[in-house]
Amino acid sequence: MKNKFNSYIIAVALGVSTLGVSCKKMLDLKPENLTLADDALKTTADVQALLNSCYDEFANLMNGSVQNLHELLGENVAQPQNSAGSLYYTVWNRGTFSFRTADREYLDFYNCILRINTIFERIDDVSDMTPENKKRILAEGSFLRAWCHWELVKLWAQPYGYTADNSHPGVPIRLKADKNIELRSSVGAVYNQILADLDAAIADLPADNNNYATTDAGKALKAKVLFIMNDFAGAKTLADDILGNAKYSFSDSFSRFVKGAPEEIIFQLISTGNSDNRGGGFINNYRSDNNPNPVLKPTADFAKIAMHGYDKRSAFYEVKNKGKANEFYLCHKFDKDVFNVPLLHLTDMLLMRAECIAETGGDKSIAIADIDKIRKRAYDSTWTSIDPLISVSALKDSIRLQRRLEMAFEGDWTLQLRRRGAKGENIKIRNSDWNCPGMLIQFPQSENTAGFIFNTEGGCN
């Protein structure tokens, strides 16, 4: 009887131990509300959704956040209202260092690239992927990857042309979704990669794509890239292509930050509503109709050139406490609840082509016509055309003035100054040399691995 009882105990013991411990499933616990990576990309819809997240990430960067950094380095915005120690304060002082830098923007651009590279590596695993979809998705990925690398190299490296062979350090090029650490490539290599990606994109992007990247967007972006490289011929060719395209027409309104799709827009970030607002970086920092003391305000120098009675764009600006010691200016350009963010548009193409012509000694009349379109739209009835006999130098000044005014606070002007500095012009930005080290954003401290070269800090007054 006792033996039988003992056997029973043993049987129960074994049973419980088997039940409790040997079942591997009991250890196979999965996170809730998340998809396991292996299960995430099974269909074309999954890949499309991942691509869509790349646009989402990119839009959250280009909602003004990145453009503001360029402006803070430049001469259009006054010292921000943020307290000492904030990112904007540090950037405006051109004093970023590895513990106070735009690490969020840096990470998110590379996170966007990681997502794109994931698509590249896993697209062939998807069984229902058609060749057409694959071609389009990869082209859109190339388009966004090129743009992300470009934004990175503009902020974290000296401009193209800073050294004759562009061997100066650029940013890491990421083409794989792995954990291998990449050091900084040269600026030349980064631009080569950008152009390669853009060429691939242009070749395969569709002509129409429901607010996503199109062939024209690829061309317009490439034109901008070439222009920043001071490749005026290349930029002009692409600008000609776009400007000759009947799909787009020059808008009557100079206000491109609107809800909707003005006819001159080639590519913009889409806000679907107040809760899906892709202009937050602009609105939160400039908007003054609901905030008497916004973070970012125009400088007096900018106001001087922008605020003229004949210029309808003056409506964007307002002076406060005029004549007093605490006089300051406001920018109303982004005083809205929600708008789309125009990134590629005909105004830019016109300005670009005009300047390319002026730089290369081309047909001045085309340049004048281009710039007059913009001037005529901006000025009141006192507007007059530019004198056809204008000197090249004065023409350039006129074009650049219009560029500064048209795309003010959109992150463009500082880049143009640095481009021109790299081209050899004697450029000062807020009383400092265009290439003073502090004009570059410092890399986050996390980049500190063997062989990584950090930017030199300070040196801009």
Place this chain on the structure above:
Amino acid sequence: MMKKHTIILFLLLFSGLLPALAQNLTLTGKIKSQEGNAIEGAVVKTGSTTVITDKNGNYAISLAEGVHQMTVSAKEYKPFSQTVVVKPGQNALPDFILSLGADEMDPVVIIGYGTSTKRDLTGSVTSLKGAEVQDMPTPSFEAAIQGKAPGVQITTGSGVAGSGSLVRIRGVASISAAGDPLYIVDGIPISQNYFVNGNNGGFNNNPLATLNPEDIESIEILKDAAATSIYGSRGSNGVILITTKRAKKGGLKFDFSSRVGTSQPTFKPQMLNSSQFLQLYQEAWENDGGTGRAPLPNNISWEEALKTNTNWVDETMGVGLKQMYSLGTTYRKNKFGAYLGLTHDNNGSFVIGSRYKRSSARLNLDYEPIKNLTISLSSSYTQGINNRVDGAWSGGFGAAMSTALPIYPIYDTTGNFWRPGNGGLNPVAVRKLKDWRTTENRTINNFKASYKISDKWVVSAFGAIDNMDFFEDIYEPKALINTNHAGIAKRSPRSTFNYNYNLITNYNILNTDKQTLDAMVGTEFQKSIVRSSFIEVSDMNHALYKGETGGENSSRLERKNATEAFAFASYFLRMNYKLRNKYIFQFTMRSDGSSRFGPNNAYGFFPAVSGAWVISDENFMRNYRRNNFLKIKAGFGRTGNTPNENYAWRGTFTPPQNSFGYNGNPSIFPTRLENPDLKWETSDVLDITLEGGLMKNRITWEVSYYNKTTNGVILDLAVPRSLGFSSYYDNVGAVRNAGLEFSFTSRNIVKKLFTWTTQFNIARNYNEILNIGVYTQDAVSGGTNDTRVVVGQPIGTNYLVRFSRVDPATGRPVYLDKNGNETFTWTNNDRVAVGSVLPKAVGGLTNNFTWKNWNLSCLFVYKIGGNIYNSSAKRQNGVVTDWNMTTDYFDRWQQPGDIAKYPKLSMQTSQYGLPPDPYQYNTTLFLEDGSYLRLRNLSIGYRIPAKWFGKSIQSSRITFTGTNLLTFTKFSGGDPEIARDFENPADRNMSSNITYLTAPQEKSYNLTLNLTF
């Protein structure tokens, strides 16, 4: 007398021969308690013969004529040994009477899944009785361990009510994985998440606060691999076993205690008053070339400022009141025993508005329904209510030390709370307007059944549940936040359901005069599930714990968060072999499977071998052993640790329903890269201990050496962000901890009316990061990032730019560059390893005196070495900003030629050679020596003579206790015992001794009454 002993000795020496010559006789006897009750199950042993008493306490044993040494042992009684002489024809032995209590010379020690005696221990274990943590009022029981266990470093959080402690056993071996010991209450590894509420309000919730110290019978601290490897994957940082009280023999008994006390800060921050602030602020303005009066922060006018002088420290710190009532009831009769404990604690802190209330009930039952079957049930329920206020960086007393300037009034001229220009509110206003509390309802229950199949074989089944429902309530009215309606009430519930069960069998394989061999085999499963959500109700007049009905515009938002879970499945084995009662060997092994690792590394194997040799039992020590004891033990084994995150190895994507999408279309995106190779952090531990007793154990001592090498250290790596993600869990690098521990207890005077006992311990730990792979000192991701990981240096290295001096000519700070050359420019690249937050040694000294009915107990704790980094001082006594400064700043440069501690006052970072950010810089100017000596506890008690109460009260005692009464330190910034608010486990490992507006410790005076009846 001498003759009698000689005869007995003679008989003993020849007793081995006698059985062969004599005839065996059957003798009967009885084992009784002092009360005369029969003791069932007592073990009567002589030579190789062992018998057990029946329910009447009777036994029958077969013995030869002659002299025998008989030992009797029974659970809950002191063992008893006596020489008996069996004569021809004898058939009975005298009754043996056992007294209650443990064997003081060889006490029982709780070990993993069983017990041992101290003599038989091969591992390193420190035992504390419950009374040792109940004699000192602390916010949480673990704080009372401080100074009492060698090699256990306890840093009490702060004087904020409900705060926890930082407990480190033999240093710290983990970096991103938790470095806290594993806490096991009556067999269940309890959930011990310090980040259930993040560091909301500058405060970490203490998961141990709901454990009632009054319920604790004993605490065992397992330190080396021989002791902890039975807990395998979680034993790397030591194990703390908490055993709660159970009924003892002796019928019905009540223990009542009550305590009242006060709470005050050990140190009050010395901030500038209004005129001092204005003077220094103006000086900075003028030093920077400013003319006229400096524009004051928040646009406050000089007129207003001059007529205001608010002492915000006094407005946020005062005197707290504490009280505690506890009633413990034990009942034991025959086969049934019960313990019922009821306690209510109400701990007010000196931080005004901070209070922790704990109401606790515990019922522990033991029953033997049939022969050889014992069952026990332990059940506790505790409610902890923590009234919260903002602190540290979040406001409250933290604001009093920083942004709340003395020139700001509490109220404006209309009687409303004064508001600065930025719309914020002062700490008094926030405290009065905001209703903030956290509630923890915790129940810990277990059931155990043991069946003795035979005298040699016992099988036990155990199951336990630890459930904690935590919720935080915050109510903010319209006056405090931007809302169109009355106010907003928020609640964050978080439930942790944790259970385990195990099946264990113990078998005595061999039991002879010379040797015993015991084996224990077990299997265990544990799972912990965390569910959380968030509720927000608008247009409310009160917090949700007062009711959920809002105004007519009320709306309710409820969000359920993802459920999190982890599980462990384990097998374990322990074998103990004892030869001649002086050579003891132990082998333990645990195989752990964890859900926190992928299939490549799901299971880990953690073995340990250890041995002990009672040297004093050797013949060559026979002259020594008469009065002395000497034992050496050594062990080597492996333990482990897991990452804190449950799914760290898994690659995951956020699905479309949880992401916002773009252009009206859904999106998915990766949230974590997969690391299927993530594995256990393993520690290989060597321990050698020598322990002894002198003068019949009047002096006992212990010396230990250990060496622990931890490989595959888990790091939440701050990977290059160009990878597209910012952090990644991986096994990187190695850490070494080695140390020496020494402790002794000396009963200096043992007289009937006067006794004096001294206990002393000291532990020296050496900690070194052996490597961190390809990564640099900044490799650890997230958290407050106060210290760095530097190869060749300890975990928690202060990696700073060196401050050289103040330039007498210009008043500017002079730094040292990496090569030691002086420079006016501070740069990141000039950081070097200059110190460590880890101390060189810690310990305690206790003296207990008794005289007649009086007793005096005095505990000093100390810490030698280790740096404190005063992280808030760089803003208090650095570039002048909108923070208040401390009076220490008076020692600043004012004119050429001045030799001063601090540079000239300036509001411009450029004057200090800094980047344009006045906060992200650190220098050795704010690094100080963290050594201290502290009178941790002083208590004076009087045992009231029983005759005062008659027979109704068995014993009574009244005690006055003072804690943290005196502190000796060089640290200029306040209290040197610092555990700041932490953001994650890595912070807990790396940021001790970093102060950032951290509240000081509590000084308390208490009066306690204990009654037993």
